[in-house]
Amino acid sequence: MPMKTVQTVPVWMLLLGIFSLLMACESSPKQSSSEAMEATASPDATAENKETPPQQNIIKHAAVRFQVQDMASTTQYIESTARKHQGLITNTGQHTEGDEHTIDFEIRVSPQNFLPLLDQLQQHSTKLDYRTLSTDDVSLEMVDVAARLKAKRTTEERFLSLLKEAKTIEEIIKVEYELQRIREDIERADARLRHLSDQTAYSTIKLSIYQIVPMSFSERVGLGSRFYNAFGTGWQLFISLLVGVCYLWPVVLLLLGFWLARKHRMV
Structure with missing residues (x-):
């Protein structure tokens, strides 16, 4: 009876098959994890592709008035503080009314230094009369003006092309x-x-400071003399008016005669 031969599988082939099976099992979780990472990253990419809202363009204004103790030192402090915050004093003016001496400033400063500068300017204040802040959002207006400007320039180019194609003088x-x-x-x-753009790039502070300086005796005497001179001028004007009426005596006599004649007829 012939004997059957059993074919044996080499050990190295068996190990190779087991290793391939393990690698296949490990590759599928890695692939699924990479797909999960891509799915997680996709919302961020979508968020980055979203259109950003237009930048806010706000005009800031402030109006401040306060009393100071020393006008000269406060003026120097205002000028140095404005330079410290990279501000620019664009306009100044001064006037005096009675005992009150006033200096007005107009300061332009960047929006980020607007409030810090305003707070530091008030450090020399002895009495705050008022402080008002106002803002004006012109973002939509700037977008609208820019869009209309772009459309007008496109129309200009179209008409320039038509001008080149015009044949007659009328066209x-x-x-x-x-x-x-x-x-x-x-x-x-x-x-x-x-x-x-200029108004949004720089905020405006209108500052008014004043100092009470009592008038001297000579100044008060000068004020009284001005009242005396005004009274004298008014009296001279009244006399001149009477003299002018005297120049019109013929007209006065004529009117008086007309009135007497009319009264006589009525009687």
Whole structure:
């Protein structure tokens, strides 16, 4: 009876099959985890692709008035503090009414230094009369003006093309008239946009400081003399008026005679 031969599988092939099976099992979790990471990252990518809202453009104003003890030292302090906060004093003026001597300042400063500068300016105040703050959001207006400006420039280019294609003098005149009108609109829109950009780039502080300086005796005497001179001038004006009436005596006599004659007829 012949014997059957049993074929044995080499050990190295068996180990190779087990190793391949293990690698296949490990690769699927890695693949699923990588897909999960991509799914997690996709919302961030979507968020980055979202359109950012337009930047806010706000005009800031402040009006402040307060009393000081020493006008000279306070003026120097205001100038140095404005320079410290990179501000610019664009306008100044001073006037005196009675015992009150006043100096007005107009200061332009960047929005981030607006409130810090305003707070430091009040450190020399002995009596605060008022402090008002106001803001004006011009973001939508700037977007609208910029869009209209872009549209007007596109229209200008279209009319320039039509001007090149114009054949008759009448067509040239009509196109040039429209071009002039559009360019005027462009200049107005561009000027408005530049003005709004300047107002939002720098905030404005209108500061008024005053010091009570009692009038000297000579100044008070001078005030009394001015009242005396005013009274004398008024009296001279009254005398001049009477003299002027005297120059009109013929007219006065004529009117008087007319009145007497009318009264006699009525009697």
